[in-house]
Amino acid sequence: MAYDHAVTASGPPFRLLPRLDDVNRFFWTSGEDGILRFLRCGACEHLIHPPVPRCPYCLAEHPEPAAVSGRATLHSFTVNHQQWFPGADPYVIGLVAIAEQEDVRLTTNVVGCEVDDLAVGMDLEVTFEHHDDVWLPLFGPARGAS
């Protein structure tokens, strides 16, 4: 939908954070060095998300965190208007498909572009937002993309 003034995509004004444990800690702290990581199977090399103890593709044990490029495409999105959080301006929730393996997706926020410029299929890249011990992977327009 069109807006009558330029609205810059952003996340919600308030963050509910994940509870870290031995399974998910690598993911939520990965952004400390600016790099997005997923579990990758050492046998079949599939990326795995959410993290589980065995590769769901080939059932090999001990998948390990592996760096990815941070590039993704916008698979779908929604502009949230409901006041789940009192006082929130509209914010953009995106569903992104990871460049290395398109069946790995993240629900995230799209930031750093105008809401009216959002388009399914647009190229994005990761940027991290730091809260306490968590680095949330958000996505903005890929550098060099029009």
Add this chain to the structure above:
Amino acid sequence: MSEEPLERRAVISGVGQSAIGRRLGRGELDLTLEACLAAMEDAGLTRDDIDGLSTYPGAGFGPPGFGGPPTPDVQDALRLRLAWHDGGMEGAAQSRAVFSAALAVAAGLARHVLVYRTVTEGSAQGAGGRQSIAGSAGSAGSAGSGGSVPRFGGFLQWSLPFGAASAANWLAMIAQRRVHEFGLTREQLAQIALNGRRNAAGNPKAVYRDPLTLADYLGVRMISTPLCLYDCDAPCDGSTAVVVSHRDYAPDAPKPAVHLHAVGTALRGRPSWDQFDDMTTMAARDAAASMWARSDLGPADVDVAELYDGFSILAMVWLEELGFCGKGESGPFVEGGANIALDGVVPLNTSGGQLSAGRLHGFGLLHEACLQLRGEGGQRQVPGGPEVAVVANGGGPLAGSMVLTRGA
């Protein structure tokens, strides 16, 4: 199919419903007993005849007002002597409670199972409007309470940090993907809401009965684009109960028994709101396919469709996956509303659905299908004496569906 599906040994011998309202101020057990007593009377049974009890999901699940009373509370309140009992949330959506009851009857574990679904979400959510799945956690956090803000594990950790706080957000992404792939328009989506409201006018128990126009729909506030307020069902208070009996009882039942012809329970895609293999659809695809594989009937045989509309987009997906139109074609199919009207090709959500009759969480749709097959639809009765109904429950990774027939 070489062997008859076992669910065909089960019938719905009676149905009942409590008062329904946005905020009734009555307890969930009170409402449940009202519905259960009505269903037993409708089935020509007393509590001495009931030997099974089942619900979805029961206490301890979901936000306040969602779960309804657990089966032990209902058993004790009615002093039932049970041969079999069941409850819980995992399985083929809300309809799991009916399916497990039918299989218990088919297996000889019970003869007459009381199945109920009770919600008091209207009262629980109060005047503050619809809550996020995190309940009041959001407001606690926004008050700046620092270290006391709860954190989330499980599947919610992948959505809540990004403000994807409700199924409204998760399903808006399916709707937007359909805008992209199929050209879905808001005017098409509106038809689910407008059809529901038209039908609700003939349902004295519906929570919203005032006429709704396309202009009203297009002008109301957004919830999560492209879904607006009228795309979201109406939280309410109410209880629905049915009695699932062995078909041997059908000749003795005072009302025409509604036969369970086939159930749909499959979940072949990933059980996830955001990792499903095709984000234009959902688990409905698998449930519907497995249901028709158990049936010698098909979509062309269906006279009335009661399809889950917790959000309008869900009913659109169900219409396609059940085969009433092609993949991606539900938008054009519902355009103008004629195909889904009471006298249309597929009369849809004849009591108003959850958008207008109230969010009875799948069981309102089941109740209505039984009334329609019995010819008790009153002002909203589908003409011509419907013989086959489809009821579909659930959205996202939750899905269950069933074919019901008048007569065996």
